[in-house]
Amino acid sequence: MTPEVVDVRILVTGGTGQLGSAVVARLRAAGEEVRVLSRRAGPEVVRGDLRTGRGIDSAVAGVDVVVHCATDYFGREATLARTLVEAARWAAVPHLVYVSIVGVDRVPLGYYRAKHETEELIASSGLPYTIQRATQFHGLVRTLLAGASRLPVVPVPRISFQPVDVRDVARRLAALAQDDPAGRAPDFGGPEILTATELAQAVGEATGRVRRIVPLKVPGETFRAYADGGHLTPGHREGEITFREYLKERVDAGEPHDRRR
Ligand SMILES: NC(=O)c1ccc[n+]([C@@H]2O[C@H](COP(=O)([O-])OP(=O)(O)OC[C@H]3O[C@@H](n4cnc5c(N)ncnc54)[C@H](OP(=O)(O)O)[C@@H]3O)[C@@H](O)[C@H]2O)c1
Structure with a gap:
């Protein structure tokens, strides 16, 4: 029997990605039958491409919920x-x-504008929907600071982040997928708001590469919006796994510094 003809309740687009794979794991652990959409063939995957439309009609056929985690940068x-x-x-x-x-x-970042446009598209589509906004994932913040951590002095922007673990976001998305459509859901953020200096220090301590960290003011309206905390949600700190806990797990798993995301 091919995956296309198996009846499932939930389709996860981007189910091969960082967040999507965590959502799939969470839903399957809760006993849900899940179909994963990918452009590439693989086990338990339905092939389809959201850019061309190939395979999408059969991917969505018969499901009760679509969790859309696929993205285009x-x-x-x-x-x-x-x-x-x-x-x-x-x-x-x-x-x-x-x-x-x-x-x-x-x-005012291009990718953010595209996500906002997509939110509006979904909200006006007539489909029952839930939109969940989340703060930056630990892996992204780690990657942003990784290049600089190889220099003797680490320049970091004078801004803060509220990094969140993908497993925490996946927990929220899985719960939303199992519930009724909620429209725009309350924001979901990581447990701590830390300056880039504190985050770079944490990376240095975790990797044993302690460097001098130099916070810099970066010009431009995008960085001004970050400096004003436009990407933070101080009232929503529902994520449980801290940035240091995330880093420690990666170190304990023995991953080389430069491959950590
Ligand atoms: N990173 C962050 O800090 C952060 C924070 C908040 C929210 N988010 C949001 O979380 C979502 C997931 O991010 P992520 O980091 O988990 O993404 P990711 O790891 O880069 O995965 C991207 C996924 O999109 C799929 N995809 C890309 N183009 C596709 C296409 N044309 N047709 C079908 N599938 C396609 C890929 O599947 P295949 O390659 O298998 O086809 C892949 O599974 C995004 O919407 C992102 O904006 C991210």
């Missing part, structure tokens, strides 16, 4: 969503869950 975020929305409307999917980023309407 090259300006096609809304294109992907439009393809998905059209197929989901045709199949009368009862619930579409979309993951977005805290501050997409405040930080």
Whole structure:
């Protein structure tokens, strides 16, 4: 029997990605039958491409919920969503869950603008939906600081982050997928708000490469929006796994510094 003809309740787009794979694991642990959409063939995967539309109609057929974690970093975020929305409307999917980023309407970054446009597209699609915004993942913040940590002096922007673990975000998304459509859900943030200096110190301590950290003011409206905390949600610190705990796990797992994400 091919995966396409097995009845499942939930489709996860981007189910091969960082967040999506954690959502799939969480849902399967809760006993849900989950279909994963990917452009590449693989075990328990339905092949499809949200850019071209190939395979999307059969991917959404018969599901009760679509959790949309697939993303495009090259300006096609809304294109992907439009393809998905059209197929989901045709199949009368009862619930579409979309993951977005805290501050997409405040930080004037191209990728954020595309995510905001996608939120609006989904909200006006007529499909019952839930939109969950989350703060930056630990892996992204770690990657942002990784290059600099190889220099004798570490320049960091004079801004703060509220990093969150993908497993915590996956827990929230899985719960939302199992619940009724909620529209725009309350934001979801990491447990701590730390300056880039504190985060770089944590990376240095975890990797045994303690360096002098130099906070710099970065010009431009995007960094001003970050400096103003546009990407933070101080009232929502529901994430449980801290940045230091995340780093310690990676070190304990014996991963080389430069491959950690
Ligand atoms: N990173 C952060 O700090 C952060 C914070 C808050 C929210 N988010 C949001 O969380 C979501 C997931 O991010 P992530 O870091 O987990 O992403 P990721 O690891 O980069 O994974 C991207 C996924 O998108 C899929 N994909 C890309 N183009 C596709 C296409 N044309 N058709 C079908 N699938 C396609 C890929 O699947 P295949 O390659 O298998 O086809 C892959 O599974 C994104 O919406 C992102 O904006 C991220």
